[in-house]
Amino acid sequence: MRKRIIAGNWKMYKTIDEAKNFAQEVKGKLIESEIVEAVICPPAPYLYELAEITKGYSIKIGAQTMHEEIEGAFTGEISPTMLSNLGVQYVIIGHSERRMYFNETDQSVNKKVKAAFESNLTPIVCVGESLEERESNKTVEIVSNQVTKAFLNRTGETIEKAVIAYEPIWAIGTGKTATADDANEVCHAIRNTVEELYGADVANKVRIQYGGSVKPENIEELLTKEHIDGALVGGASLDSNSFLKLIEAASYE
Numbered sequence: 001m002r003k004r005i006i007a008g009n010w011k012m013y014k015t016i017d018e019a020k021n022f023a024q025e026v027k028g029k030l031i032e033s034e035i036v037e038a039v040i041c042p043p044a045p046y047l048y049e050l051a052e053i054t055k056g057y058s059i060k061i062g063a064q065t066m067h068e069e070i071e072g073a074f075t076g077e078i079s080p081t082m083l084s085n086l087g088v089q090y091v092i093i094g095h096s097e098r099r100m101y102f103n104e105t106d107q108s109v110n111k112k113v114k115a116a117f118e119s120n121l122t123p124i125v126c127v128g129e130s131l132e133e134r135e136s137n138k139t140v141e142i143v144s145n146q147v148t149k150a151f152l153n154r155t156g157e158t159i160e161k162a163v164i165a166y167e168p169i170w171a172i173g174t175g176k177t178a179t180a181d182d183a184n185e186v187c188h189a190i191r192n193t194v195e196e197l198y199g200a201d202v203a204n205k206v207r208i209q210y211g212g213s214v215k216p217e218n219i220e221e222l223l224t225k226e227h228i229d230g231a232l233v234g235g236a237s238l239d240s241n242s243f244l245k246l247i248e249a250a251s252y253e
């Protein structure tokens with residue numbers, strides 16, 4: 001069975017004190033599990049402190065984005081090696097908010113996926129369609145294309161370690177969740193795309209999350225679905241009790 005992964009994407013929320021309190025509150029309540037792993041992705045200025053606080057506990061730290069170069073004259077950017085040196089293990093790449101507001105493209109996503117693996121970071125690669133694309137029945141075409149381009153020129157051995165997050169844009173922060181069956185259908189299509197590119201073995205190993213208004217009230221049903229291996233959670237990951245409930249719900253097969 002694929003190990004589930006529940007990742008909290010805090011986006012641009014919380015003060016440093018709130019972030020530290022959250023980490024202190026949850027770290028002792030999470031136990032090492034074969035079934036689920038827990039990740040939090042705080043704002044970049046908090047990464048080091050949270051990585052230190054959670055060291056040795058069953059919670060991992062992820063970044064919300066990064067630059068694809070190891071170093072250079074890129075004012076304001078953070079490199080993959082800087083992240084891994086801080087103790088960061090995951091990095092979200094190609095979130096729809098980055099694609100929409102910060103010129104992230106399939107090409108830059110592809111470069112960042114390569115750079116992440118080279119720096120021992122596991123990429124959480126986000127894909128998803130807009131409402132307009134869904135209504136014109138283009139969902140599978142759009143997400144398959146995003147997956148193909150994100151992984152271009154990578155080997156199956158690398159890709160099987162990646163995490164893919166299917167986040168329909170219309171479901172992010174709107175309270176509208178895709179039905180569990182609809183989400184599973186698209187996650188299945190993503191797995192089929194990985195199979196076509198890299199074979200069944202890689203496709204069976206790659207983990208696919210659903211994201212978009214996931215909450216303690218709807219996560220259980222989503223996780224009953226064959227192709228959904230976890231969740232990338234925004235709003236409901238900000239509160240420590242709610243985050244712990246999400247992990248708890250994912251802790252049983």
Ligand SMILES: O=C(CO)COP(=O)(O)O
Pocket residue numbers: 009095167171172173174175211212213214232233234235236
């Ligand atoms: O964008 C998301 C996670 O990356 C989803 O956000 P919400 O869970 O707030 O809808």
